[in-house]
Amino acid sequence: MSVAHTETHDHHDHRPSGVMRWLTTTNHKDIGTMYLIFSLMMFFVGGVMALAIRAELFQPGLQLVNPELFNSLTTMHALIMIFGAIMPGFVGFANWQIPMMIGAPDMALPRMNNWSFWILPFAFTLLLGSLFTAGGGPASGWTLYAPLSIQGGAGVDMTILAIHMMGISSVLGAINIIVTIMNMRAPGMHMMKLPLFVWTWLITAFLLIAAMPVLAGAVTMLLTDRHFGTAFFDPAGGGDPVLFQHIFWFFGHPEVYILILPAFGIVSQIIPTFSRKPLFGYDSMVFATAGIAFLSFIVWAHHMFTVGMPLAGELFFMYATMLIAVPTGVKVFNWVATMWRGSISFETPMLFAIAVVFLFTIGGLSGLMLAIVPADFQYHDTYFVVAHFHYVLFSGSIMAMMAATYYWLPKWTGRMYSEKLGKTHFWLTTIFFNITFFPQHFLGLAGMPRRIPDYSVQFSEFNLISSLGAFGLGLSQLIMVYVIIQCVRGRAEKATDQVWEGAEGLEWTVASPPPYHTFSTPPTVR
């Protein structure tokens, strides 16, 4: 043993090759890479489902999929995009970046890191497998509202178990991130010096630990209602169907911020770099993030204004929800102020970051409208809501991840992507995204409910436009895959260590690509 021990020290990079390297790795860069590849794959799986939905909605009448499959597709699209694409994607960026940004050699709990990733492929095999059971996949929407979700077949049980596994994975990942940030910062890296991406992830990790067990509780109660004779959500046995909604959204609303806070962090890294200016209002950014995280726990019932809450409840949740606009506004103003009187250049990451600020704000303002209870009675469960959350989640979270990909890919691969392809990808994505989702605001206001496989003829035109946009949006994403492959295979120009002229932070002080182990000796931060 002692010999082997010495050997590992001598050959610093000793590791198994081939599949075993990836199965057994405890290296934060390897695990980050696996998370990101997994996220990209799920982005396409969920995307293909979205395209099946848009193909069915291309014109009125039932054409391609029957209503049961349609409901499964909307449910699966949401579950896969939220739990498969966005959350693992952000964890991938956290794995790569947090140790390099705080000057740590790796994550604090490397073996747990390996496990939190390797749970995911099993969880999603189970989830996707539900589509092939008798009765099909879950078809009650990703919100799994009881009593509808009590009706489904074995597919619902597989989904519940898959959600449990995803939850374990997320909580393990979150614990790791908190422990790493708290304990492994380089000397001199005080909390108020942390890069904002690290700060937003720290707060997100606390949200994960608080919220995911609540979801696990909700789906476990669903499971026992389905099979073990309990009646948590069945009024005939003394239960309450609305209870499920309260528990679900007590998870669900913090979840919304789990999906967006790391995106805010990414934008806060990129805008200063390409404005060649420090981030405006660093302290207020941190406090605003914490403020949003706190408020996220006391606004859950704004998803349920139509269930018939008491007047006092509706007023409380309306006021609390409106308050979120204040810290969110502070963030947007800070980003604009960071650009103000800078020396701005428009490389692909900056283009994506600007688009995130601009388009996310559209989603933020429609969110403010949705908070107004009387108006929400008209918007609730219509395409207006669908448009709203795609402006937040696609042009917020997903486009922020695209920005991050272009921003850090040269550092990770040592290769500079083609700016021409990156910008083409940016413009096609932005244009098609708006063609897809902007008309959905009008559909919702005109009265089209969400989650319907067929619609009355008055909604034809905007649905047709939206479907055409969706196919353009889907196809444009292949450009990004090509760009990534080119960089990973070394088919692009070499990148410098600094990569971006205005970039600041520890990750830019190491080589491009960084060695397998970075900061084995901690750097000193002044």
Add this chain to the structure above:
Amino acid sequence: MSRVFFRLRNLLRFAVTAVAFLPFSAYSEWGLNLPPPSTSIAGRILDLHNAIMLVCLVIFIVVFGVMFYSLYAHRKSRGHKAHQFSHNSKLEVVWTVIPFLILVGMAIPSTATLLFMEDTTDSDLTVKITGYQWKWQYEYLEHDISFFSNLSTPRAQIENREPKGEHYLLEVDKPVVLPANRKIRFLLTSNDVIHAWWIPKFGVKKDAIPFYINEFWANIDEPGDYRGQCAELCGKDHGFMPIVANVMAAEDFDAWVVDQQAMKVASAGEADRTWTMDELMVHGQEVYFQCIACHGDQGQGVPPTFPPLTGGAVTTGPIEEHINVVMNGRPNTTMVAFKDQLSDADIAAVITYERNALGNSMGDLVQPSEIKALR
């Protein structure tokens, strides 16, 4: 794969009609905002919506006006040098306080409108609405009138075998009839899963939840037909349970109530007489329309969730069990009890029809009087 693509030739039809519809055909409304209001509630909501929309638009233009000016004026390619400032406490306080004040300005009219909407007192009439998978029941509590309202769009239009009508998917066999210019209080509940009742022009949307009674009200300005849909995912045919309200002048509504009550007395005798096989089959075919959503227009069903009726164990088994399933439903499945939804004649006719049509030929029949005896 047959489950995935329910008819491959539909793909071809899809492609052909897609091209035909490209020039935006006759259907066009291009609605960009909430529909014109027909109640005071919808009117207030529209005003509120327009006002908030305007405030949001102004904020958006100001903030992004500043941003785009900066993107233009402070470009590196123009040779602009970066100024290294990183905070400004006064400015930060200002842009925290101003949004807060704007929000207070929005909250005041919103609260007033909400208080107005929640006041269901002093109503002239109460209508109880019950959601079912996938239809609505309307009960006029003061007048002892009750009926179900089903989608009436033919399957052939949905499956693209016939051109779609003007009110495709927004038409029902029996609309809810309401008086204009009276304050109507609605009570809302559900028999199975959660639904939501919504007519956009009325400005009200509420969930129909089993074992809960929600309430809302409307006072409709003008007679006419008003259309809406279920707005909470309720399973397979969520998209196929429309709401149509036929709003009449108050006097016409009173006459309608008298009519309905007279019809109820007249139809009570129907259960006691002996029906012929032909009568039962003709009426049974009409009633079977309500079964098509799950069991298919040819009795083919949607296995495994919705069993086929053609050659089915129940439809070709003992008639007593057939009557039992239709009347009392199947526990823990979506097959509900039709005992309270259908009349004796309806139940007798549809059972007779299912046993002697849809590819079955049992030759037996059941009389409405036998159903009446089982109640």
